[in-house]
Amino acid sequence: MSSPPSREIPLLGRALLGLLQQGESSGYDIRRLFTQTPMGTFSDSPGAIYPALARLEKEGLIQGRNERSAGPRRRRIFRLTATGRAALEAWLAAPVTRDDVVRGSNELMLRFGFIETTLGEAEAVRFLQALQREVTSYLAELRRYVDAAGGSMPRSGQLALVFGIRSYDALLQWSEQAVTAYGKPQKDRKE
Amino acid sequence: MSSPPSREIPLLGRALLGLLQQGESSGYDIRRLFTQTPMGTFSDSPGAIYPALARLEKEGLIQGRNERSAGPRRRRIFRLTATGRAALEAWLAAPVTRDDVVRGSNELMLRFGFIETTLGEAEAVRFLQALQREVTSYLAELRRYVDAAGGSMPRSGQLALVFGIRSYDALLQWSEQAVTAYGKPQKDRKE
DNA sequence: AGTATCATGTAAGAGGTTACATGATTTT
DNA sequence: AAAATCATGTAACCTCTTACATGATACT
Numbered sequence: 001m002s003s004p005p006s007r008e009i010p011l012l013g014r015a016l017l018g019l020l021q022q023g024e025s026s027g028y029d030i031r032r033l034f035t036q037t038p039m040g041t042f043s044d045s046p047g048a049i050y051p052a053l054a055r056l057e058k059e060g061l062i063q064g065r066n067e068r069s070a071g072p073r074r075r076r077i078f079r080l081t082a083t084g085r086a087a088l089e090a091w092l093a094a095p096v097t098r099d100d101v102v103r104g105s106n107e108l109m110l111r112f113g114f115i116e117t118t119l120g121e122a123e124a125v126r127f128l129q130a131l132q133r134e135v136t137s138y139l140a141e142l143r144r145y146v147d148a149a150g151g152s153m154p155r156s157g158q159l160a161l162v163f164g165i166r167s168y169d170a171l172l173q174w175s176e177q178a179v180t181a182y183g184k185p186q187k188d189r190k191e
Numbered sequence: 192m193s194s195p196p197s198r199e200i201p202l203l204g205r206a207l208l209g210l211l212q213q214g215e216s217s218g219y220d221i222r223r224l225f226t227q228t229p230m231g232t233f234s235d236s237p238g239a240i241y242p243a244l245a246r247l248e249k250e251g252l253i254q255g256r257n258e259r260s261a262g263p264r265r266r267r268i269f270r271l272t273a274t275g276r277a278a279l280e281a282w283l284a285a286p287v288t289r290d291d292v293v294r295g296s297n298e299l300m301l302r303f304g305f306i307e308t309t310l311g312e313a314e315a316v317r318f319l320q321a322l323q324r325e326v327t328s329y330l331a332e333l334r335r336y337v338d339a340a341g342g343s344m345p346r347s348g349q350l351a352l353v354f355g356i357r358s359y360d361a362l363l364q365w366s367e368q369a370v371t372a373y374g375k376p377q378k379d380r381k382e
Numbered sequence: 383a384g385t386a387t388c389a390t391g392t393a394a395g396a397g398g399t400t401a402c403a404t405g406a407t408t409t410t
Numbered sequence: 411a412a413a414a415t416c417a418t419g420t421a422a423c424c425t426c427t428t429a430c431a432t433g434a435t436a437c438t
Binding site for chain 4: 385387390392397402404407409410
């Protein structure tokens with residue numbers, strides 16, 4: 001039922017696991033969510049979503065059932081299995097590495113969102129703090145690099161590096177803001 | 192020799208075209224550049240670079256010659272053809288769209304760098320100004336969205352959106368800084 | 383002579399994209 | 411009855427990844 005150890009689950013698959021953790025749903029519903037919200041960064045195409053669901057099911061991480069009773073058309077509803085929840089939580093609880101930071105904010109944001117809804121606010125705050133440590137150290141390295149090698153680059157190269165620094169700085173500032181947001185009672189957002 | 196009209200060239204291929212515009216070089220040299228600089232975001236693996244070069248050559252965008260004279264080992268040196276330069280410039284000179292902004296800063300930075308070295312500083316500044324317009328309008332849309340739908344989201348969702356806004360804001364501020372940088376004389380840089 | 387490095391590539395496989403196929407069921 | 415939409419999927423194609431293969435040359 002489940003493939004022996006486990007392959008590396010691609011980001012789309014992780015997004016599916018996280019969404020199904022919040023409640024069972026069909027491929028069509030998930031796809032609609034992707035096309036209608038900013039989550040569409042993880043592919044909104046049926047040629048990606050349905051095969052991804054099929055793979056997850058073959059590996060035993062999710063389980064589908066055919067709902068033709070109440071529903072009007074044939075729909076296949078998926079829910080997380082225990083194995084699937086374990087795989088999800090293993091991903092969410094993994095330590096934040098330098099690679100995670102370099103790989104980009106897309107994956108970090110996805111993870112952060114699922115951590116909050118799956119493991120709770122305390123874990124989300126811990127995640128943010130770990131993220132701050134990694135980003136801070138990476139920023140220091142970037143600044144060293146630009147000081148050392150920046151002089152021998154074309155202006156556009158320097159500027160591209162400056163942009164990288166600005167981006168990670170934005171990530172750092174955001175994570176600080178987010179931590180303090182969890183310290184306060186929830187209210188209509190302020191930016 | 193060249194495939195009739197043109198397929199969509201993936202980002203790695205565009206990076207190769209841009210690099211070869213700055214001077215001919217071999218696949219190995221390009222790969223070394225990728226592994227040693229932050230340009231490694233565009234794949235540093237030979238299994239990607241060599242096939243990409245082969246495709247570009249088959250399409251007539253670059254031309255390789257075997258240099259076994261002076262060099263010690265067999266090396267295949269590539270240079271841009273006229274068709275290749277035209278394709279590169281068409282990409283660089285294309286208007287900045289909303290999609291470009293959404294697709295992400297990786298491609299934007301690559302383009303910006305090649306614009307400066309290929310089309311000159313004046314074009315680079317025009318690119319930055321066009322970018323500012325698109326980012327500004329996209330930021331306005333994001334803020335509208337968060338005002339409208341933000342209340343009905345989990346806190347982590349709101350925060351993820353806030354991060355998106357911060358990121359695009361960083362891009363905007365960077366582009367403003369970059370424009371003013373071009374107004375000032377370049378600080379001395381060692382060759 | 384043996385190892386490291388240069389330099390190019392290929393093979394297998396995964397996952398994504400676009401486009402199409404297929405029926406059922408609402409809507410007009 | 412015709413058209414739109416729901417809901418699932420498949421087919422062909424492309425590019426990337428990892429790992430291996432291949433030879434030539436430089437170093438020790």
